Amino acid sequence: MTQLTITGNVVADPELRVIPNGKAIATFTVVSSKSVKQADGSWENTDTTFWDIKCWGKTAENVAESVQKGMSVIVVGTAVQENWDDKATGAKRSKIAVTAWNVGIDLKRHVTTASVVQRTDNSFNPPSTPDPWSVPFGSDSAAPF
Numbered sequence: 001m002t003q004l005t006i007t008g009n010v011v012a013d014p015e016l017r018v019i020p021n022g023k024a025i026a027t028f029t030v031v032s033s034k035s036v037k038q039a040d041g042s043w044e045n046t047d048t049t050f051w052d053i054k055c056w057g058k059t060a061e062n063v064a065e066s067v068q069k070g071m072s073v074i075v076v077g078t079a080v081q082e083n084w085d086d087k088a089t090g091a092k093r094s095k096i097a098v099t100a101w102n103v104g105i106d107l108k109r110h111v112t113t114a115s116v117v118q119r120t121d122n123s124f125n126p127p128s129t130p131d132p133w134s135v136p137f138g139s140d141s142a143a144p145f
Helices: 057-066
Strands: 002-010 015-018 024-037 043-056 072-085 092-105
Touching: 002 043, 015 057, 024 057, 043 057, 043 072, 057 092
Parallel strands: 043 092
Antiparallel strands: 002 024, 002 072, 015 024, 024 043, 072 092
8 A cells, every 4th residue: 555645736626425335425636746947937837747535434524624626735645546447438447546544734825723523433533542652731741751
């Protein structure tokens, strides 16, 4: 499994759907490119890539509520090859898509206010085990190293 991080701009508002098993899925496209300064001082975008992004569950719901066309985002996820048969020609087709585990607003380009979402199920929150490396902010306790 290949993990990657993508930064870029959202091409269109995310689409949120609920599949038959009741799980939410959000899909959207991110465009990324490299900006190269030209000899005359202008900038040119090169190596432009469009990334199809899918996210599931609570992440999908939060993306649909928070992300909009034109926003700069940072996506962390895994590359997945999707295969299908073209309905018109019968030819085998494939593409690389990204299953996103984390999606965030790029604070280099945006200012935002975050809200903590309390979950009533354990599908989002990890088990609450004590973190030996965690030190409360402002405490006089030293980290355990």
